[in-house]
Amino acid sequence: MTQHRGTGDRAPLSRQRILRAAVALADATGAEAFSMRRLAQELGVVPMALYKHVANKDELLDGMVDVVVGDIARPAPGAPWKTAVRQQVLAARSQLLHHRWAAPVIESRPGPTPAVLAHLDSVIGTFRDGGLSTDLTHHAMHALGTRLLGFSPELFATGAAKPASDVPDAGSGADSGADSGAGSGAAAGSAAAAAAAAAYPHVAEIAAAAAHDDGSTVGGGCDDQFEFEFALDLLLDGIERRHREGWTSR
Numbered sequence: 206m207t208q209h210r211g212t213g214d215r216a217p218l219s220r221q222r223i224l225r226a227a228v229a230l231a232d233a234t235g236a237e238a239f240s241m242r243r244l245a246q247e248l249g250v251v252p253m254a255l256y257k258h259v260a261n262k263d264e265l266l267d268g269m270v271d272v273v274v275g276d277i278a279r280p281a282p283g284a285p286w287k288t289a290v291r292q293q294v295l296a297a298r299s300q301l302l303h304h305r306w307a308a309p310v311i312e313s314r315p316g317p318t319p320a321v322l323a324h325l326d327s328v329i330g331t332f333r334d335g336g337l338s339t340d341l342t343h344h345a346m347h348a349l350g351t352r353l354l355g356f357s358p359e360l361f362a363t364g365a366a367k368p369a370s371d372v373p374d375a376g377s378g379a380d381s382g383a384d385s386g387a388g389s390g391a392a393a394g395s396a397a398a399a400a401a402a403a404a405y406p407h408v409a410e411i412a413a414a415a416a417h418d419d420g421s422t423v424g425g426g427c428d429d430q431f432e433f434e435f436a437l438d439l440l441l442d443g444i445e446r447r448h449r450e451g452w453t454s455r
């Protein structure tokens with residue numbers, strides 16, 4: 206017979222405990238496998254107990270976003286505005302890399318959650334305290350877009366574009382000698398890659414020159430962190446230049 210733990214052995218159910226447990230479960234399983242029923246099982250309660258603290262799954266997801274975004278470190282006081290914005294954006298990226306399910310969930314929300322608004326308000330405050338006009342700050346926020354939350358849309362999904370050097374040849378694989386079909390497939394793949402390189406030589410040149418990162422989400426084996434910081438620095442440098450020039454959109 207199953208022995209249930211007494212209430213003294215377990216923290217009482219609360220909204221914050223539910224949200225923290227939900228974040229941990231999403232970290233372990235990914236957002237696609239996440240469900241209210243599974244969360245209830247993790248917490249050792251019946252699903253209906255959750256609804257006393259969160260109205261539905263959408264409210265739960267909003268709360269999970271707020272937990273993740275609310276934990277983004279703020280920049281050190283007194284830092285120059287450009288340094289401070291860079292620190293906060295990279296802190297956001299570090300946080301979202303730790304919670305990889307969070308970016309698509311943030312994008313799925315119909316509007317910004319309170320913690321997202323607080324994060325954006327902090328960045329805007331840093332720009333304004335640095336002397337940037339409301340006009341330039343407005344356009345800077347648009348230019349930075351989701352990079353402010355540590356992620357950005359990429360040109361290709363993972364594996365969408367592979368350099369010819371990444372295509373296995375006929376001798377790769379333990380069974381290649383015995384399996385002529387596999388060899389034929391590899392040869393065909395190499396021929397197709399060579400034809401693509403001939404048709405699109407500039408794409409092939411860039412793909413072959415890219416730094417390699419096996420865990421890349423950019424595609425083509427690029428170094429995600431480098432690409433993110435490269436784009437961030439270009440944007441911040443451009444914003445700084447326009448600020449010095451007294452730029453206005455009017």
